[in-house]
Amino acid sequence: MVRIKTSRKCAFVLLAQFLAIGYFVISTTSSDKTRLRVALENSADDEPETPLNQDDNDTPKGDKPSVAQNTSAYDTDIVIGVPTIKRPTGVVYLDDTVRHLINNRGKFVRLVVLIYIAEEDAQWTNETARSIEQSFSKEIDAGLIRVITPPKDLYPNWDTDMKITLNDARHQVKWRSKQNIDASYMMEYARGLNTKYYLGIEDDVIPVADYLDRIWQHANEKWSENIIYASYCPLGAIGKLFFNKDLLTVSTYLRTFWNYKPLDWLYFDLKALVACGYPRTDCETRANAVVLEYPDSLFTHAGKVSSLVKNES
Known part of the structure; x- marks a missing residue:
């Protein structure tokens, strides 16, 4: 039997109604199978089935990363956000990305590693969750990987709440607007x-060797109060x-301007928003x-098929 846990730990100050998180803790009664923590509350019409069953008396493993003793003010050092959605051709890059x-x-x-199955298709969500559990059972059991899905009330009514912006086609506006909401939620x-830091990537990228050590050293040595990302x-x-202390500001910013520009454009605008006054003299430098x-790119974009369905009306 599946047990539902409700948590408000991740609620927005301004947008709490969008961020109430429900957890399904999934396990088997067999000792040789792992437990996969997946939030299966989403916006699909049909409630997703659970890949495995859990006994009500079981205590889930992997609630916190436990591979090193925590001596800091943070429960973990870096959370890597990996959103994934169904691609039109059915190709999947997620396994390779997570393995790397x-x-x-x-x-x-x-x-x-926070895998976010950002789909409204319940069947595809369940299939993807099962695939992740089969491929990364040890990492899930150790708390190294978490899998979540969107709560039912996360997204707006795309027909009534979304405006057509930048003269883009409706399906493109929805695709990039959803990406902004997903990034905010993660x-x-x-x-x-x-977490001390949050790192956002995509589900079709390959990191270089020792990428985390390089990020950690660079960020800790160079970060100052005026840095936004x-x-x-x-x-x-x-x-x-x-x-950490900028996550609420940035996530609220993305959730506020979700409909106006692509995610990378919003990041670009954020720089000027926090750095430039009025009149805007020398704004680009500021x-x-x-x-x-960082002087080098630590990630290679390996995907050949976009998640954007280009031929939709």
Whole structure:
């Protein structure tokens, strides 16, 4: 029998109605099978089935990353957000991306890979959750990987609440607007995990070896009060790192302007928003000063098929 747990740990101050999180803790009664923690409350009409059953008396494993003793003010050092949705051709890059994230992390241990199945298709969500459980059972059991899905009330009514902006086609506006909402939600979830940093990527990228050690050293050495985010990849919104105390600000900003611009454009505008006054003299220089740029790209965009369905009306 599936047991539902309700948590408000990740609620927005301004947007709490969108961020109430429900958890399904999934396990089997057999000792040789792992437990997969998945939030299966989503906006699909049909409630997703659970891949496995859980006994009500079972205590889930992996509630916190436990590979190193916590001696800091944070429960984990970095949460890596990996959103994934169904691609029109059915191709899946997620397994390769997650495997490289795990295998290339070097000696870095205090992290959580947060896989966000950002789909409204319940069947695809269940199939993806099962696939992740089969591929990464040990990592899930250790708390290294978490899997979540959107709560039912996360997204707006696309027909009545969404405006057509930038003269884009309706399906493109929806695609990029949903990406903004998903990014905002993942930041709030990561903030609830009490992480020091949140790193946003995509589900079709490959990190270089020891990428986390390099990010950790660079961020800790270079970060200052005026920095709003750091960039470890020049491509779009990939590889952007945010400090814990800025997550509420940035996630609220994205949720506020979800309908207006693509995610990477909103990040670009955020620089000027926090750095420039009025009149806007020398704004470009000031804006660039609040972003910590790493000299090399630590991520390669390997996907060949976009999640955007280009031929929709």
